[in-house]
Amino acid sequence: MSSIVPTMRHVRGFDVARPLSIGVLVFMMLPLVFLPLASIFIFGTSKGLTSFWAALMAPEAIFALKLSMVTSFWATAFNVLFGLFAAYVLSRYNFLGRNALIVTISLPTAIPTAVAGFALLLLWGPYGILGRFLAPQGIQTMFTAGAIILANIFVTFPLAFGVIKPVFDTMSRSLEEASATIGATRLQTFWHVTLPSLRGAIVSGALLTFARAVGEFGSTILVSGNLAGRTQTAPLYIFAKFNEGQIEAANAIAIVLALFSFLIFSVLFFARDWLDVD
Amino acid sequence: MKRGTTKTPAGFCLTSLFLLALLLSSCLPTPPAESGGVNLTVYGFSIMKESLEKGVYPGFAAKWKAEHGQDVHFTSSFAGSETITNQILQGVNADIAILSIERDATRLKDAGFVVSDWHASPQQGIVNKTPFVILVAKGNPKGIKDFPDLAKPGVRVIHPDPISSGGAQWSILAIYGSELVKSEKDTTEPDPARALQTLQAIWRNVKSTPGSAREARTQFELGYGDALVTYELEGLLMKQAGANVEIVVPRATIFSEHPTVLIDRNVTAARRPLVEAFLRYLWSDDAQRTFVQYHFRSSTNEALNDANPQLAKIELPFRIDYFGGWQRAYPEIIERVFRDQVQKRK
Secondary structure, three states: OOOOOOOOOEEOOEEOHHHHHHHHHHHHHHHHHHHHHHHHHHHHOOOOHHHHHHHHOOHHHHHHHHHHHHHHHHHHHHHHHHHHHHHHHHHHOOOOOHHHHHHHHHHHHOOOHHHHHHHHHHHHOOOOOOHHHHHHHOOOOOOOHHHHHHHHHHHOHHHHHHHHHHHHHHOOOHHHHHHHHOOOOHHHHHHHHHHHHOHHHHHHHHHHHHHHHHOOOHHHHHHOOOOOOOOOOHHHHHHHHHHOOOHHHHHHHHHHHHHHHHHHHHHHHHOHHHHOOO | OHHHHOOOHHHHHHHHHHHHHHHHOOOOOOOHHHOOOEEEEEEEEHHHHHHHHHHHHHHHHHHHHHHHOOOEEEEEEEEOHHHHHHHHHOOOOOOEEEOOOHHHHHHHHHOOOOOOOHHHOHHHHEEEEEEEEEEEEOOOOOOOOOHHHHHOOOOOEEOOOOOOOHHHHHHHHHHHHHHHHHHHHHHOOOOHHHHHHHHHHHHHOEEEOOOOHHHHHHHHHOOOOOEEEEEHHHHHHHHHOOOOEEEEOOOEEEEEEEEEEEOHHHOOOOOHHHHHHHHHHHOOHHHHHHHHHOOOEEOOOHHHHHHOOOOOOOOEEEOHHHHOOHHHHHHHHHHHHHHHHHHOOO
């Protein structure tokens, strides 16, 4: 390479740019990412591990973590299935309005999450466009776990789709065609041929969606009612504890969420060979 | 493609681990509050948390259990007074709201959520009160003795946002009214120009407007500012927790009075006796003593306040009546003075 790029400076065969650029990279990340994360850990454990553990084991904290996991799970399950379906339809068929649909699916990425929560309230709230007809029937969606799932679905809508669709687009059709020629039905072809090659995309789409949903705050605080031990998710718990001045309690849960996302992205990174994602 | 179909043991472990985690999390957790018994949902403005959760709830639960043999569980949410009012207006299932300012109770009434008249409750619906004071760092390094000192150059003031916080509105009334009361005392004539000037000068020093009195306190604790105007109770709770703060008691200041309303629209006939019993309990000597223990002042009996020696003596106290009640104070002071002449000039 170096003979092709004469501008690159070498000192006795030693590439100066390499350690220099790595150093600059780490140095830049230090105040932006590393130190803020480190301060959570330092502060959270400054009063000893026992007080950290006590903060973590508070019934409301455990409830908040569980609620986050469960609501994120259902939102993930829905969005992966939907993303799969949408990617299939939108990459197999060409029709009027196809591009408009693709754009619409991607829209929630750019909408402020508070707007997402607000929009759900205006639709499903007891005085919302639909909610006002459901409320007399005793059906209430907002301020329940269901509302949190709806909000999670909205804000993570494009994630799984975004990972799955490119794989569909670039997938070689020849295997599917071969499967069809030996008499497989559409469903069999999908199940035995198409789906296995999407495995990596599905898993990474699910992990991304799940990670994003667990951390969701802006829309949840509007639609959940923020009742401790009832509709308070982990991020809301952190916010509430911070506002109450109980910074250790907030930190304990923050540490759990930080470790959790670290785990998810480690899986995404280190298992990507197996997952077949590039 | 081929690689994708071969399963490595590590990969297998990983998938099963992940699936197991998902399965574990796939059923909704039961709220600790719902294991038998009846439930009461209370929305309170930010500083109500300690006295309710540590004193009033257990007290009422024990009383109800003794009288009816039934467990009462409480769920509650605490935020700025305006914020919880807006949440209730959006339809959250609150049975009772304890608000910082009467204006919010009026908003709930105007929207049809509160039908019964809270003025019919004891003390016109006021459940407790507390004066407004100034919090500074220990040793009072900026030498703050009264509200006008907050306007000195270089003093960083934290003041909650009057859009979302009732405490912020009390604080504005405390500062503005304090100047009026003092000028009236010294020259027999209240001086609105001096009051406006002081308020404007202080707001030039406001560096941060958090959403509630409690958020403001957290920011102050983190060392963000030199002074915080807030409820006396917040200062006493901070001192109790060992924070390095000092309370500066202004010569004249307002007593904030906190109305409590029953959200009629959310309370079914079957649950009404329970909710009303809790409402009545708030004015019982039992509950009032608890409030005093957590540094509020009793609204029913001044003598109960003697139980807490930390409550400060105030030379020239005044109440919302000084401005002619909230129905005049809000348009005349918060809107016409603060919003139009202080905030717009910033």
